[in-house]
Amino acid sequence: AQKVTQAQTEISVVEKEDVTLDCVYETRDTTYYLFWYKQPPSGELVFLIRRNSFDEQNEISGRYSWNFQKSTSSFNFTITASQVVDSAVYFCALSERTGGFKTIFGAGTRLFVKA
Amino acid sequence: EAQVTQNPRYLITVTGKKLTVTCSQNMNHEYMSWYRQDPGLGLRQIYYSMNVEVTDKGDVPEGYKVSRKEKRNFPLILESPSPNQTSLYFCASRASGSFNIQYFGAGTRLSVL
Numbered sequence: 129a130q131k132v133t134q135a136q137t138e139i140s141v142v143e144k145e146d147v148t149l150d151c152v153y154e155t156r157d158t159t160y161y162l163f164w165y166k167q168p169p170s171g172e173l174v175f176l177i178r179r180n181s182f183d184e185q186n187e188i189s190g191r192y193s194w195n196f197q198k199s200t201s202s203f204n205f206t207i208t209a210s211q212v213v214d215s216a217v218y219f220c221a222l223s224e225r226t227g228g229f230k231t232i233f234g235a236g237t238r239l240f241v242k243a
Numbered sequence: 244e245a246q247v248t249q250n251p252r253y254l255i256t257v258t259g260k261k262l263t264v265t266c267s268q269n270m271n272h273e274y275m276s277w278y279r280q281d282p283g284l285g286l287r288q289i290y291y292s293m294n295v296e297v298t299d300k301g302d303v304p305e306g307y308k309v310s311r312k313e314k315r316n317f318p319l320i321l322e323s324p325s326p327n328q329t330s331l332y333f334c335a336s337r338a339s340g341s342f343n344i345q346y347f348g349a350g351t352r353l354s355v356l
Contacts, residue, residue, distance in 0.1 A: 137283070161342045173333065173347040180342055219285060223342075230301065231276070231345065233286040 130155055132222050134234035141210050142242050148206045149237045151220030155201075157181075159225035162196065162203045167217040167236070176218075179203065210241045245270045249334050249348035256324055257356050264319045264351050266334030272346075273339040275317035276301070277309065279330040280350075286333065292317055293339075324355040 131154040141147045153162065164176040177187065179196050187194050191211075195204045207214050220234040247268045256262055268275065276291040278301075288301030292311040306328055308320040317336075321328060334348040 132285075134285075163344075171331075171350050173335075173350075175344045175346075178342065178344065221286075230291070231288060232302075233278075235283055235285040 130222055130224060130230070130232040132220050132232050132234035134218075134220055134237050136237045137235070138238045138240065140240040140242065143212060144209050146206060146208050147210050147239065147241075148204055149218050149220075149239070151203045151205065151234060153201050153203065153220070153222045155222060155224055157224040161223045161225075163221040163223070163231075164194070164203075164205050165219045165221065165233075167219065168213075169215070173219075176205075207239075210239075212241050212243050215239055215241045245346065247334055247336050247346050247348040249332075249351050251351060252349060253352050255354045255356065258325055259323050262321050262324060262353075264321075264332060264334075264353070266317045266319065266348060267315050268317075268334075268336040268346070269315065270336060270338075270346065271314065272336035273314070274343075275311065275334065275336045276345070277307070277317070277319045278333045278335065279303065279328075280333060281330050289319070289332075324353075326355050329353060329355045 133152045160181045162179045166174045184196050191208045193206045217236045217238045219236045223231045250265045273294050277289040278286040280286050287303045289307050290309040292298040332351045335345040337343040337345045
């Protein structure tokens, strides 16, 4: 069965600190897709990144980076030099190729970045 | 502009009074879905639709109905709302293929008294 665990409920950091948000997933499928979405205080859901299960190449995009490790079933997200505008709830999500349109979201991690 | 539009954005109602939350997308996406977001639980899928007249239950379908008569519209119907359906609801759409990005509506905050 699918499962996504975001063990960190809330994280609080001071501006310019680096912060890593953890995501651990469970799936029986060999082909699956992982996503990160951001939900700022305004409430909308914004797509950040996706990875398929065959692409373990880590990615850096500006201050954001993602570390996908199949061996530990993890897809962690790091913000370098955090800013107040990074304050949001971050969701990790999993879709399986055989699962149709079924997507499982983690419970989310609320990040507070203090000035 | 590509978008998913939900209406209303806010709704307060009373137990048992039928309501419909509309969802419309202008991207010609095959797949549409409804989620509810509750504190500590993340987003949970209520129903989804793979195409016109094709729908299926998600993880929390009890108390909800959907229909997909047109490709662009996917309304969520609460025939007899109860207080435990007080939540933040999101509609989403994406092109076919599980790898594709979901686009979300702005959300509907529903309170059932």
